[in-house]
Amino acid sequence: MKEVDYIIVGCGLASISFCEQLKANNKTFVVFNDDSQKSSIVAAGLYNPVVLKRFSEVWKAKEQLALALPLYSKIESELNIKIDYKLRILRRFTSIGEQNKWFTASDKPSLESYLSLQLIKNDNPEIDAPYGFGEVLHAGRLDTEMLITSYKNRLKKDNSLEERSFIHNNIQFKDDAIHYENLKAEQIVFAEGFGVKHNPYFNTIPLTGSKGEILTIKAPDLKIDYAIKSSVFIIPLGDDLYNVGSTYNNDDKSNTPTESAKAELISKLKTFIKCDFQVVNHVAGVRPTVKDRRPLVGRHIKHNNLYVLNGLGTRGVMIAPYVANMLFNFIENNEILDAEIDVNRFK
Template structure:
């Protein structure tokens, strides 16, 4: 029997962040994950502390960003791969009114550090932006594919990863520990993302799956290296390729690629750029979202050594490091859990 402090179920960005928080707390663990369909893997990987539709602060944007950037820098050094790129987001203005709203927002205390007060003119003939751009600073992107490939390799070397679909019927709950097959642990954390809809210990009413689709395009004449935001994100991938999206389909949990999503992305893209391009791929992912758009963090109401970290939604890349650290602090040190994220609010 292998004995550890924790079993973690799921290795999306929530599970990965839990690993790092537990390592920092000198706790041992095993992660159980099948290694496919994590929403983080197909996401744009963008971190950005501003809601760009309305020019308002993202929920807890400052603290999440201040935790996330050092977290990914440290991971990059630890894994010896470049996973973080500090790239500004350029928001396309659609009118003079939007320019004015941006200036007003950039003067607010909570946004002054993130919105440049200088309105930028468009000098790229391949981009449709007659009213120019607003620049979001302290933003960027994470190479999620490289991150997870490297981290799974790291966990395998530590003998801390079991690559399989978690079998709930194999779980034995005791008063002081949990047992899964040949693994015994003091605590169990479910961080399965949208796959939690199959978890018998997790209420199906808590989570709303939100399907997102992206297109990968090749556009040699676009020649753009920053993140472009209009009605969709256009995210540079290198070699004249870009990830464009994403769509939102609340309540949908299938991974099927749809023509409707493809057409929606292409319609939006045609308003943003005017150069020729070709579609080379279409990818899908399922985001774990909640009714109140806040994460689900905390303990099971019956089994006291079962915990959850889920519902990270569209800002999981930015939010996961702080949320994971908060949960581990709550479990190990009996620290307060903010009521707005406590899963008990759903009961």
């Protein structure tokens, strides 16, 4: 029987961030992943410290960026990949009133380092933006697909990845340890995203789930190297390719792309993009969202060696390293878990 400190179920942003905590503290682990969850893979990958709909600060933005950016830089170096792309994000204004709200928000101490005071005029004939843009600072894009694919390859090389489904009913609790098939572990961390709904130990946590769909378009005449947030995001990928997203559907819990979402994204994109474009890809995934927009982290109410790391919603790139750090310190160092993210806060 192989002995490890941790079994981790799932291999998305949350799982990878927790793996990095374990590696940094010389803990052994095995990751189970069956590729059933797609939210991390299909994510647009933007990290940005501002809620651009309301011009307000993202929850714990400063603390999250302080952990996330060094972690992704470390992974880039160790895996010899490029995943973190510094990227200008321009918020398209639809009126003078929105301009005024932007500059009012930029005076707030929590936002002054994130919102540029310069009004950016549009000089691109293929974009309709008569009121110009505001620029978000300290933002970028993480190539989540490259991250997850490369990280899984490293786990395979280290014999730390089981590419199959985890059968929850096969868990056996023996003498303060967990036996699972040929493994003996001290703890299990479930980082399954919306797949936690099939987990009998945590399937009652208040995870609502929101399906998101993203298009990739080819637009040779657009020629922008910055992201635009308007009714939808448009994000440059290089080679005249752009991601366009995203939709929000709280009823459909499948990973199947739909024609209705495609039509919605195209319609919204055409409200501010004038040039022709071609849709070259269309993907979908269910985000693990929570009604109070806070993660779900913590210990099972009965089994002291079962933990959940979930509910990252639409901002997993920023949140994952932050909550992984908090969960590790909760388990290993007996640090108090922030009440805002404690999975048991709804009980």
